[in-house]
Amino acid sequence: MPIFVPAGLLEGDFGQRPEMHLFAGDRASWVRIDDGLPAFEGFPPGMEDFEPLETRPPLDPPGGIRGSCLCGKIRFVLDGPSRLARHCHCLRCQRARGAACASNLITDAGHLRWTAGGDLVHRYRLPEARLFRQDFCGSCGSAVPVVEPERGFAIVPLGALDDPPDVVPSERIHVGSRVPWHPIGDDLPCHAERAPR
Numbered sequence: 114m115p116i117f118v119p120a121g122l123l124e125g126d127f128g129q130r131p132e133m134h135l136f137a138g139d140r141a142s143w144v145r146i147d148d149g150l151p152a153f154e155g156f157p158p159g160m161e162d163f164e165p166l167e168t169r170p171p172l173d174p175p176g177g178i179r180g181s182c183l184c185g186k187i188r189f190v191l192d193g194p195s196r197l198a199r200h201c202h203c204l205r206c207q208r209a210r211g212a213a214c215a216s217n218l219i220t221d222a223g224h225l226r227w228t229a230g231g232d233l234v235h236r237y238r239l240p241e242a243r244l245f246r247q248d249f250c251g252s253c254g255s256a257v258p259v260v261e262p263e264r265g266f267a268i269v270p271l272g273a274l275d276d277p278p279d280v281v282p283s284e285r286i287h288v289g290s291r292v293p294w295h296p297i298g299d300d301l302p303c304h305a306e307r308a309p310r
């Protein structure tokens with residue numbers, strides 16, 4: 114019986130490398146597959162009946178850029194222009210997302226409107242961190258937007274969006290701590306630590 118471990122939770126180089134992309138047919142508009150690995154529209158041959166495909170919970174009516182968590186109890190809309198999007202490779206993002214990096218969009222705090230489940234948002238503030246916070250759905254655990262009204266912005270996980278975003282990632286930050294098992298195939302500007310501005 115296999116167990117599945119989010120690779121972003123692992124320390125150091127565990128020696129294995131990704132061999133393929135699954136469900137490339139469902140990938141978000143802002144994701145490029147440029148690492149040369151085989152990409153399958155769904156499961157690869159031989160794994161088709163591994164697990165049945167689920168349908169998505171219903172979305173809000175069209176309007177703005179919609180987003181939701183896995184269970185659909187938390188939903189939100191972005192109804193103003195976003196500032197930028199970027200990939201962050203810091204250790205905190207690796208652990209919080211269980212992935213090689215966190216891909217986020219930054220927008221004005223006033224541009225994000227919860228349409229359902231705003232009271233289900235749980236907040237975890239890292240005790241030793243000045244700013245880092247992980248907000249998540251109390252029902253399904255999905256990462257959801259972090260809104261900072263006092264500081265004027267919101268950080269939105271790109272993977273939480275149901276509609277294509279109005280900005281695509283334009284840079285990578287904290288690549289000095291990036292994982293060895295995730296090749297960077299694009300030519301986005303990379304900063305060893307934070308962005309220089």
Ligand SMILES: [Zn+2]
Nearest residue numbers: 182184250253
């Ligand atoms: Zn949820």
